[in-house]
Amino acid sequence: MRRLWPTTVRARATAGASLVVAVALALASFALLGLLDANLLQNAESDAERQAATVAQLAAAGELDHVRPPTHGADFIQVVDAHGRVLSSSANLVGAPPLAPAPPEPGTSYHTWFVEPVSGEHRQRVVQVTTDTPDGLVAVYAGTSLRDVDAADTTTATALAFGVPLLLAMVALVTWRVTGRALRPVEAIRAEVAEITDRDLHRRVPVPDTRDEIARLAATMNATLDRLESSGVRQRRFIADASHELRSPITVLRTQLEVALAVQDRELWPGLIGGALEDVERLQQLAADLLLLARIDAAQPVAAVPLDLSELVGDAVRSRRGDRVPVHTRLEPGIAMTGSHLWLARVVTNLVDNAQRFADRRVDVVLRADGGRHGRTAVLEVVDDGPGIVAADRERVFERFTRLDDARSRDHGGAGLGLPIARDLTAHHGGTLTAEDSPQGARLVARLPVQPAAPTD
Incomplete structure (x- = not known):
């Protein structure tokens, strides 16, 4: 998995954004399909339930002979008693077997069936209303086709199947371009820093005119280069000054030692050696001072x-x-x-x-x-x-x-x-x-x- 994951910031940002958008679009698509299906199904149920309730009222009053053909919103109606006998039905279900016998208790329930011969290729949403009549319990079945629901689901799913990948590709492209444009100054900073050596500390990285985090990064990098350059200048000056300071006592010490070596009179040796010791002491003190300055500059605790x-x-x-x-x-x-x-x-x-x-x-x-x-x-x-x-x-x-x-x-x-x-x-x-x-x-x-x-x- 680590090998498959992108290695550049630009690629990682694009992959991350695409993954997040893909998950969000997938959840949104499922939610959209679910809400659409639930809404259309509720509309279909309400029309069928209204006609089933009307027929149930006629059955409870013993007036099944006055049942009218189903109107818009229902494809068929069938009335069945508790013994499974069809008491009444719409013209398209004449001679058809009962859908189901009446249940033992009154109430309303909903089913999705394929009902022959009216279903065809589409399902039927069947509303079952059970009511009590003078002859016992009867069940009124009113069905409505789900062709509009199926068509809407198919159309929406097809649109999402083509639209989501296109939108995802657009998000990936935009993220890739925007991230590349945002990281372009970073690459310029990296390239400039890569070319700076200890002899080029006067060079500075370009500061983009964006006033964002990258601009602040470039300004901080330039400030760091300023400090490095100043430190280098101080170090070179310090080395030059130290060399100059050490040269004088060393030269004097060498001269005194050479004179002492050349002088044969031992009475003059104590004075010459005493002068040499003074220069040695001066060198020792100077070396101690230089060491102390080095410790201070190194910020040693x-x-x-x-x-x-x-x-x-x-x-x-x-x-x-x-x-x-x-x-x-x-x-x-x-x-x-x-x-x-x-x-x-x-x-x-x-x-x-x-x-x-x-x-x-x-x-x-x-x-x-x-x-x-x-x-x-x-x-x-x-x-x-x-x-x-x-x-x-x-x-x-x-x-x-x-x-x-x-x-x-x-x-x-x-x-x-x-x-x-x-x-x-x-x-x-x-x-x-x-x-x-x-x-x-x-x-x-x-x-x-x-x-x-x-x-x-």
């Missing part, structure tokens, strides 16, 4: 646990000893949230590292909670007294490998990944990280959703 954000920020700042610029904190206690302790601590570390890199004498870290009892937000501000960030560059600083002062950043050991990592980690926790106005220096503000405050007694 991180175990989230309830934590005290105030305590986390305090611990991250206190662990920094011997920094060039002191860090001053103002932390509101008891700010609770759910997240990754490691990643949130990395956010604090990166923000403080960035502030200390450009600060002159002071770095301030402020943590407070904003909002009401429901939907509170933790606001973490890191402010330095350095040169600051101009308004035009407040978004650029969050781009990967971006340094506003390239030479100065290299001297301070920055690779342009600290703030992008901090923003990505903040967004991973449902928050935001922005550079905002400050009277002096730079002001970076992270906003994180926190748990509602506990009710007080």
